[in-house]
Amino acid sequence: MRNQRKVLIHSIAFSPDGVSTAYLYNDIALAFNQAGYEVIVLTTTPHYNVVKENLAQQPLKRKAFGLYYTSIFNGVKVLHVPQKKFKSTALRLLGFIYWHIVSLILGLAQKNLSAILSPSPPLTIGLINLIIGKMKGARVLYNVQEIYPDFLIEQGGLKSRFIIKLLKWLERFVYNKSDAVTTIDEVFYNTIEGRFIDKSKLHIIPNFVDTSLYKPLSKAELSLDIVDFKPNDNLKLMYAGNIGHAQDWEPLIKTAILLKDDKVDFYIIGEGVMKSYLIDQVKLHNLSKVHILPYQPRELMPQLLAFADLQFIFMSKEMEGHGFPSKVYTIMACAKSLIVCSGEGTPIINFLSKHKCAKLITNQDSNIKTEIIVDYLKSVTKAELEEMGNVGYEAVKTLYSKEVVANQYVSLTNALI
Template sequence: MSYSPKILIHSIAFSPDGVSTAYLYNDIALAFQQKGYEVVVLTTTPHYNVLPDELAKQPMKKKLGGLYYTSSFNGIKVLHIPQKKFGSTALRILGFVYWHILSLILGLAEKRVSAILSPSPPLTIGFINLLIGKAKGAKVVYNVQEIYPDFLIEQGGLKSKPIIAILKWLEKLVYNKSNAVTTIDQVFYDTIVGRFNEPQKLHIIPNFVDTGLYRPLADEEIILDKNLFANSDTIKVMYAGNIGHAQDWEPLLSAAILLKDQPIEFYIIGEGVMKDYVMEKVKINGLNKVHILPYQPRESMPHLLAFSDLQFIFMSKEMEGHGFPSKVYTIMACAKPLVVCSGAKTPIVNFLQPQQCAKLITTRDFAEKVNEIVAFLKGSSKESLRTLGDAGYEEITKKYSKEVVTADYIRLINKLI
């Protein structure tokens, strides 16, 4: 009897969780399914961004009294290992260890696995996959979305030399024992290629966007709460996503103070650990044109982008070298321009520099940074911003659509097996 090749996708987030990694790997899983692969997903229970509507669409069934759960995503079997956002560090560590042990057991229980694909973080997921791959004779592909342990070290949270040494050893092990490693950008590639004994194992496959969902909308197609998003002739500058430490909020707040009397409005949409801080600063400075709104569902994102004239991403110094915001693709797919603050040789600047769809601010001097933001916004018109947005849209549809990039993953796995 002949079988379809089976791919095990092992990710910390997957549907019905509502985060960017989940959306990315949802589409990768569906692409493999459409190409005739049997797809099994090994993941956690939703705990990053829990959406009741999505949970209702994809109900999870208890197995072994809740030891783990199963669900079906468009006919794809999904195994969920319980995880929560624990406040206690001890409980977080315990949950993390539990996830790894059960992932190993459930992965080993799968029959006829031909290939295993997983994204970082965490780095340890790659090690678990090596064990499963060795036992199953499966090819292992590790996808570097963020560079660990570099990210933890530069963020300042990891200072223990023994732990750093262990993580660096683990990183090299995962890179060199995997059959292939992919990363999303030339800057990432240049950063880690020297850590490989066989550099040819490392491939660049960028992230992508669903151009069916994210597309330009005409004004009459926009469906938003008019009480929150009122039409006006002002230039609307927006950020929608996690309001956390990855973003540098100070330049935005300082620019908003200097632009108080200009026909410019700012929209900050989402949740996160920095939200209360930003709200307090807005209140103290009487920034009536800065609107802070709650998280909006993914289906609303094309409408939010269409409502805006310009999107901003101000990367924090600690994060800018180790991550690439996936929202860049969705913004470009909706034909909207960006204003970006980040270092000169960072993934986001490296990607956007040739695209002619963004104002890039790379200075480290805070006053200069704010002055550049203010000058750009004062000098922009809706027409000039539309021209920038159109340039980004043309580029994204040619190179970074879901169909184009998932085909790269399929070609890589086909070649390995």
């Protein structure tokens, strides 16, 4: 007889990995724990964004001759299947297969499971959970963070008709065999709703932010390095996150060129495949007011946001319909406004248009887009930006705090079991 409800959280990223999905599911795990569930997490070894400080606080212990590792996160047991960022496609594929096989074994070894919760991507994690759930008599919840295979197809990286057909079949199978599916936004909901036989399985639960960490700070509370973060009266725009293909960097460079002689500074903070391109562009055009800095610890993010006047997110056409940057919530939680470029009807535009805390630019022409950005930066006042930031902050406190949203996962699970 089961004495306690037990939930398995199965995610490709979890603490001590330092990425947004990990932070999100860290808080969801703690919400289940606080609600009286026994929680066990099945994940990988840190390989997305390895933060030495996180590893020191949550050391991994080798088990079964290195077949897997274990750690403890705030009282929650975590099982880690080894993964690395291999450059070789063949090695990445082998690592991916290994993760699935070992995850299945470790999942089936768990006793008295009540429920299994996992985020996409990948789609295959949903299939593994359905097998575990069937064998263990557990309810399966699948959380759609990104829509696959749509994203792979539109990005142009997936062209094989056979693989596309297979992935589309797998997507519908996972959706319809899961006991419940959640997605983060009305746009995502409308996109996948028609793929369900029973649409009542589909629920909207937004992402959220830790308002105890991300909160407004005054300039007097900052302790940033003044060499990297020069205090002056210039308007300061910032992007902090992965510097990759999800962002459209062309309008940023064009804007910086046109505002070369204006009192505007641009800060780009993080790592990623497009960082070298941006560094080259800054040198090529002698953009002395574009500051490209390395990854900063998560705990410093409230200070970084407080330092800047405006955060920018310029979504690439390939990504804008299939992803929602979680940094939107953290920016709003720190009472900061945004300037966002993305197509009409995309998740980020749909979300921010309701909350009036961002300048939204939906024109897809690069030159027109840049012109709108330049005109806005020349005309907007810091007082106006502050007012917009406060509006976003009030919305986060009411609707998107971790206390409010994480408990929606708990409530849905309670209803299922």
